[in-house]
Amino acid sequence: MHSASQQRRHINTILSYGGHQAMSKSYSPSHDIIGRSWQRCLTEYGLDPSQPRPARIVTHQTLREHQDSVDEFLNVARAGVEQLYTQVSSLGYVLLLSDHRGITVQFLGNKHDDELLHRAGLYLGADWSEQYAGTSAVGTCIQEQQALTCHRVDHFDSSHIGLTCTAAPIKDPSGQLLAVLDISALHSSRTPDSQNFALHLTQLYARLIEDAYFLRRYRHSLIFRCDKSRELVQVNGQLLFALDEQGDILAANSAARALLSQLNLHNQPRVSLPSLLECQWRDILSITYDSKDGTRAFRVSGTQQTLFGMLIEPTPNLMSKPATSQALTTQDEAVPALDCLAADDPAMRQTICLAKRLRDRNVSLLILGETGTGKEVLAQAIHASSQRGNNAFMAVNCAAIPESLIESELFGYAPGTFTGGRAKGAKGLIQQANGGTLFLDEIGDMPLHLQTRLLRVLAEGQVLPLGAVQPIDVDIRVLAATHCNIAQLIAAGRFREDLFYRLNGATLTLPALKARADKHYLIQTLLKRINPTVRLRADAMSALLAYEWPGNIRQLDNTLTFAEAICEADEITVHHLPEECMIHRRENPALLTLRQTAPEYVGASTLEADIQSPEQQALLDTLRHHRWNISAAAKQLNVSRPTVYRRMRQYKIVLPKDM
Known part of the structure; x- marks a missing residue:
């Protein structure tokens, strides 16, 4: 806890800084960023450093709206976010992922510090926009569009001067800001240099998440991946280009856009990759067949720069044609009845390959x-x-x-x-x-x-x-x-x-299901069989992927059947999953918060003694007749699914937990 004298000194520093740009000459480049932010807070937003603002946590409804707007991205970012948190959690950091407006849409932290983190705004749903919270890593990263550390007294608000926060931007394939990745700590060393490693680590994971999202968005297009190093291109090629059938560039990741900008090509409506690399389109298409290691060297047009490139083949639609031919090493024959049982899990592909032969x-x-x-x-x-x-x-x-x-x-x-x-x-x-x-x-x-x-x-x-x-x-x-x-x-x-x-x-x-790498494919396949019109929101998918499934695929099938039966508006969220599916995630305050607001579809149906009207009895009998299949009950009653749910709430009829 910082003293009143420290806060007063901080307030005076900011007030004295206002309007005195000459002071910025003694600052390092990172302090130039902080100085510009202080100026915006004082002159553009009218914030008063002597009036600290409490943390602003948006409502659950507002949070859901922000999460829904980046639903596909959250689904892709999940693995990178959790991996980064495992790297820094033991050092006292928490992790925040905000959308482009500064609202924290994913949060990982130690539940033992829950109250302190909530008070500090290091929490799910916190608003870290510069306009509200003043200078901060997230808010200032949004304004400056670059990675930075906001260390202790760099913060505008005096209530934040004990925090250290490091953030990096994540951009979509068109170069627009999509999200901000941030790691923060309640306590840290007084020297800003102590956060240098945190800055590099956050930037690394921001790039990994950004590239994963790029690959996801353009998974049905041919992708050219390249790097200055032949040895690293296949595992960490930093430049990504999505291509159309003629070789024109559809989109590029941040590193590739930087190259286009360097060559003054970033504003051109159509850029041909063969012209960029001084080659023919057939030279790019033949990489896999002509080269021994799946890579080929190219010269960047108008420069002496050499890039080593490889191709990432388009993946077919996951639900209509599982990607099997490339996964099989000893049997390439397509056998739909067997191929549909797995996607890219190595153990399953080996089993299916043997089954095909026998x-x-x-x-x-x-x-x-x-x-x-x-x-x-x-x-x-x-x-x-x-x-x-x-x-x-x-x-x-x-x-x-x-x-x-x-x-x-x-x-x-x-x-x-x-x-x-x-x-x-x-x-x-x-x-x-x-x-x-x-x-x-x-x-x-x-x-x-x-x-x-x-x-x-x-x-x-x-x-x-x-x-x-x-x-x-x-x-x-x-x-x-x-x-x-x-x-x-x-x-x-x-x-x-x-x-x-x-x-x-x-x-x-x-x-076992917990050991399979294609759980995402299995979940989507089973859900499509149960009801093709229902979709899984990212929070539900994350919980399903994290659960260990002691009952394996049979338990997963039952879980999805239950969730589909109780969901509304044809969307399954984490609210609709059985309680046991979220036990594994109990350390995640984000899911804990969502569970606190989830509807209680866990009891048995209304007891016979509670039946008060013929309409109530008729609805209960219909649901039982159809084994609690809401769609079938709605069809028999000639009403919509939402009407059935509305009547169930009216009559206090609750779906049984075990279908």
């Missing part, structure tokens, strides 16, 4: 993975994409069928075998799968005595129904799956080793 081979496959990772979905895709795809796919869960019934379910029975059985007997699942595929889920739970009979079917290609004398020839392909450790079951005498080798012609392993 889908038409007469070899049994064992699919391993945690519960809910999609073992049956993979088995169905293998069957559908195989030569057996037009025949039956029979699935049996060995853990779900009672032990007393599993034998008859699998092998069938002859007439008269059971009292009360069908007079003509019944075909078992093995016989029903003839010509197709038999999927044995949770094979590790199959009783030991049935393992012997199954082994005989696999070895001889024949099945003997219960009570029958003559075996029946069958042509089946067996796919088995388990989440158990088969080696441990064999060691414990609970699984036959010879059956294991019969089933394990090859092993396909599915990673």
Whole structure:
């Protein structure tokens, strides 16, 4: 806490500075920026340094409006923001990401300092515009369009002279200010030089986020990435150009725009990349094919400067055609039924590549993975994409069928075998799968005595129904799956080793959802299947990506189904997610704030004792009939979805948490 005398001294310094530009000659360039800001505060905004202003935190509604305006950007910036925070949090810094108007739309900080941070304005929804807060890193960065540190007494407002703040601008592909990245601390060394490293680190991450957003915006265009260093161009090429089909530059990142400005080309409506690099368009298009390392050297027109460039191929629309061909290293054939199961996760691509090779081979496959990772979905895709795809796919869960019934379910029975059985007997699942595929889920739970009979079917290609004398020839392909450790079951005498080798012609392993790199693709794919018209806002996507998903894809599917059912206006926000999806983010005050204002869709439906009118009962019965599917209920009642929600609130009917 700074003393009253320090504040008075600071106020007098600013007041005495007003109108005395000669003083700025003794300042370093960074102080020139601060001096200009002080002048704006005094003359343009009419701020009084002797009247400190409390931190201004905008309302939740206003905050949402600001977040919505940069929704796509927030989704891209999330990873960079969180990575930077992990670098600086142990040093006492908090992180603010503001929009171009100075409103903090994302914030990361230590919840133990929550009250102090809120009072200082280092908080979600804080207004750091220069017009309101005076000289500050965020507000002055917006005005000056360049990175700076606003250290202690650099601040205009005397209540901020204990803070140190460092900010860097983030611009959109057209060069307009999009956001400001800031790291701040409540306490710091008195010397401004102590923040030099903070300035460089903030600028680095601002550039990384800016470039990530550029790549996102122009992901469907050919992108030329280049750098002065051949060795670094593929991992950290600093110049990015988005190109059209003729080689004209559609957009450029900050570093590339600086080059165009240097050559006086930045104001021209059309600039051809081949003319800029003194080459032919075909020379750029052939980089990947003609060069050994995927890069090629180019001379910048009119200079002696050499740039090494590479191409980033356009990515197809994520939802209509998953990017698979480049991810596969050993199998390039497109198999839609399998390709749609993953995007660019390395483990999944390896599994899918192997599945493609083996889908038409007469070899049994064992699919391993945690519960809910999609073992049956993979088995169905293998069957559908195989030569057996037009025949039956029979699935049996060995853990779900009672032990007393599993034998008859699998092998069938002859007439008269059971009292009360069908007079003509019944075909078992093995016989029903003839010509197709038999999927044995949770094979590790199959009783030991049935393992012997199954082994005989696999070895001889024949099945003997219960009570029958003559075996029946069958042509089946067996796919088995388990989440158990088969080696441990064999060691414990609970699984036959010879059956294991019969089933394990090859092993396909599915990673846990938390370990997958393509969670974004899975979330969007599942949501499109549930309701193609609903979109996910960035705050919801961030929470879903951060959660660890112990129930894997099955839990994700249930979560999205629940969120879609309770969302309004066809948009899912963090408000609509179950409570457990935000436990992982409990350190993030931004999400805590959003949760405090979220609607409470977590209870059971209205109790029967609370029913007070026939209309209330009719609505409740309709919702139950459709298993709480709001769209289906609205269709039956011939009203809109918002009307159903409005009536639910009127009658105090609350959606159950577990759908």
